[in-house]
Amino acid sequence: xxxxxxxxxxxxxxxxxxxxxxxxxxxxxxxxxxxxxxxxxxxxxxxxxxxxxxxxxxxxxxxxxxxxxxxxxxxxxxxxxxxxxxxxxxxxxxxxxxxxxxxxxxxxxxxxxxxxxxxxxxxxxxxxxxxxxxxxxxxxxxxxxxxxxxxxxxxxxxxxxxxxxxxxxxxxxxxxxxxxxxxxxxxxxxxxxxxxxxxxxxxxxxxxxxxxxxxxxxxxxxxxxxxxxxxxxxxxxxxxxxxxxxxxxxxxxxxxxxxxxxxxxxxxxxxxxxxxxxxxxxxxxxxxxxxxxxxxxxxxxxxxxxxxxxxxxxxxxxxxxxxxxxxxxxxxxxxxxxxxxxxxxxxxxxxxxxxxxxxxxxxxxxxxxxxxxxxxxxxxxxxxxxxxxxxxxxxxxxxxxxxxxxxxxxxxxxxxxxxxxxxxxxxxxxxxxxxxxxxxxxxxxxxxxxxxxxxxxxxxxxxxxxxxxxxxxxxxxxxxxxxxxxxxxxxxxxxxxxxxxxxxxxxxxxxxxxxxxxxxxxxxxxxxxxxxxxxxxxxxxxxxxxxxxxxxxxxxxxxxxxxxxxxxxxxxxxxxxxxxxxxxxxxxxxxxxxxxxxxxxxxxxxxxxxxxxxxxxxxxx
Amino acid sequence: xxxxxxxxxxxxxxxxxxxxxxxxxxxxxxxxxxxxxxxxxxxxxxxxxxxxxxxxxxxxxxxxxxxxxxxxxxxxxxxxxxxxxxxxxxxxxxxxxxxxxxxxxxxxxxxxxxxxxxxxxxxxxxxxxxxx
Numbered sequence: 001x002x003x004x005x006x007x008x009x010x011x012x013x014x015x016x017x018x019x020x021x022x023x024x025x026x027x028x029x030x031x032x033x034x035x036x037x038x039x040x041x042x043x044x045x046x047x048x049x050x051x052x053x054x055x056x057x058x059x060x061x062x063x064x065x066x067x068x069x070x071x072x073x074x075x076x077x078x079x080x081x082x083x084x085x086x087x088x089x090x091x092x093x094x095x096x097x098x099x100x101x102x103x104x105x106x107x108x109x110x111x112x113x114x115x116x117x118x119x120x121x122x123x124x125x126x127x128x129x130x131x132x133x134x135x136x137x138x139x140x141x142x143x144x145x146x147x148x149x150x151x152x153x154x155x156x157x158x159x160x161x162x163x164x165x166x167x168x169x170x171x172x173x174x175x176x177x178x179x180x181x182x183x184x185x186x187x188x189x190x191x192x193x194x195x196x197x198x199x200x201x202x203x204x205x206x207x208x209x210x211x212x213x214x215x216x217x218x219x220x221x222x223x224x225x226x227x228x229x230x231x232x233x234x235x236x237x238x239x240x241x242x243x244x245x246x247x248x249x250x251x252x253x254x255x256x257x258x259x260x261x262x263x264x265x266x267x268x269x270x271x272x273x274x275x276x277x278x279x280x281x282x283x284x285x286x287x288x289x290x291x292x293x294x295x296x297x298x299x300x301x302x303x304x305x306x307x308x309x310x311x312x313x314x315x316x317x318x319x320x321x322x323x324x325x326x327x328x329x330x331x332x333x334x335x336x337x338x339x340x341x342x343x344x345x346x347x348x349x350x351x352x353x354x355x356x357x358x359x360x361x362x363x364x365x366x367x368x369x370x371x372x373x374x375x376x377x378x379x380x381x382x383x384x385x386x387x388x389x390x391x392x393x394x395x396x397x398x399x400x401x402x403x404x405x406x407x408x409x410x411x412x413x414x415x416x417x418x419x420x421x422x423x424x425x426x427x428x429x430x431x432x433x434x435x436x437x438x439x440x441x442x443x444x445x446x447x448x449x450x451x452x453x454x455x456x457x458x459x460x461x462x463x464x465x466x467x468x469x470x471x472x473x474x475x476x477x478x479x480x481x482x483x484x485x486x487x488x489x490x491x492x493x494x495x496x497x498x499x500x501x502x503x504x505x506x507x508x509x510x511x512x513x514x515x516x517x518x519x520x521x522x523x524x525x526x527x528x529x530x531x532x533x534x535x536x537x538x539x540x541x542x543x544x545x546x547x548x549x550x551x552x553x554x555x556x557x558x559x560x561x562x563x564x565x566x567x568x569x570x571x572x573x574x575x576x577x578x579x580x581x582x583x584x585x586x587x588x589x590x591x592x593x594x595x596x597x598x599x600x601x602x603x604x605x606x607x608x609x610x611x612x613x614x615x616x617x618x619x620x621x
Numbered sequence: 622x623x624x625x626x627x628x629x630x631x632x633x634x635x636x637x638x639x640x641x642x643x644x645x646x647x648x649x650x651x652x653x654x655x656x657x658x659x660x661x662x663x664x665x666x667x668x669x670x671x672x673x674x675x676x677x678x679x680x681x682x683x684x685x686x687x688x689x690x691x692x693x694x695x696x697x698x699x700x701x702x703x704x705x706x707x708x709x710x711x712x713x714x715x716x717x718x719x720x721x722x723x724x725x726x727x728x729x730x731x732x733x734x735x736x737x738x739x740x741x742x743x744x745x746x747x748x749x750x751x752x753x
Contacts, residue, residue, distance in 0.1 A: 227672065227676050355730075374712070376665055385731045
């Protein structure tokens, strides 16, 4: 019953979408908006009925049967809704329509521009809705009666991963509204400041959500995959990173508020690029061309369908872009070095980094198609291409917000410069003592430089405004705060990769293992029976010079339904370092364990948290 | 244009520092265990998903580890071992794509457009500077 309701409302949402397109030219605005609300309401009901089928474990629904099990905890039953291809595409539709709905309350834009944006967003929605209805229907009925489902992939049964898709999609799919806005601006030929303001708000929001989604994914990878790292340059990570980088360029170029048309064209180009990269990523993953955790069931027809959607949207957008974009006769004020130049450098660097990642992701596919050889483009490639390319951007970002628009004077410029030299030498001496590599040196130098100069700039502004401090002060210094976050994250990234130490040991229960000034005692081994899995938990106690620090409990789980073993790392988060443990196999009555000492990992999460928060603060502007 | 002048000097100094550090880094290693770790981290476990031989415990990874340890003990160099494995399993086993004719575009492209855009930007800025 629930499946039928869901499907009917999915169709209703599609039909009211058609209605929006059909009644667009009518004078009756009310009907137009009612249809927007109706379309949104129907997709919400449709989505909720799928969720309800998951909650009550209605195995007459084929999708529920394939991806759920009655023994799972309620939380994972709920989040199982989007833990599969069909369900996640329904979530995609929901979010696309949610943006349409929210956008209909916009009060800044002119009616014409607003309606046009809604029209484009609806067209996008219709394309994807057709995709869901024809190739990935989550409401198919099971042809036989079954008592029990096949279960959700165990590695998806985890809290941060269960909220990862909605948050990531809010950014990833949210870029569709950016595209619609850009296209409507082009179409109406009204690229005024109101348009830029709206675009900035929405893109900043989407970008912040995407950041949060990606960070959540990496945090999950950190404790769930059990490899001690948190970013692996996996094709799927790259795919989420590309729109993120393009979005980063967009958010920065939107700061420019002047009338330079060339920049408006560039902004439109970036807006199209963001969503184009999102769809391209979806195509690569869902068609099974790139295999990963996210490749649910690889299906040839789905791939083709998304490819067609991709070509239609991108082709159409760029066509309008070429026809409608105004020619530029004005000059932009490029100086060495003012804010405009800094933003241009940021954009160049981002676009080059983005295309490098795209090339690296697609190259193995191209090579395989052309000469039938398999190569892998892994982490070392990206580390030695993307990171050096980003370097000038990182160097610049610390002073960029302090630069002026019109002149090439940097207040306290000399101070920054001497300061930079001083930091270089301090870090140089430090890296000779600690035997760090080049990357260690460069990373720490950049991080310290960004952190200190951002703090310095905030401090200077604080001195100026000491008499009347208001919320406005935070808004004005928001760019420094965001960059401070980046600096902190870079410090965490560098230290945790360069100074990571790894210990591999075989241990018996009650045995101890000594490293540096620490002692790790293997206290006991417990077997716990949960509802949907069995687990072996190793109980370890960490002492520093006989002083109790913490209990660390790495775990191995066996999921009976899907017959999969997963590892759950045991982590002790000390403010300055993480003690990260993996319980390995049992050889000859001894347990192999891996212990990583990851210095300053928490700074990565702290830094990105600051970035996200300042992204949301920026919405207030 | 003082800032302009200073910055180029600073960048130069930094490059020199990076260079000296780099050579320093290359000299310090020659024992078997470190070599072993370094090699196995460069290799993909072909039966897993984006995991290195070093991190993996699968049968395939165990076999490769044995081969590498054997060869290292016989005094084979890192390059010889990698060449052997590539000949046997194909280039797919290497995380880092080799620098050869086929992968030329992959390696050159990023730096090429980087340099082109840097030169272009430099010319624009310079032109602006002179015209003012």
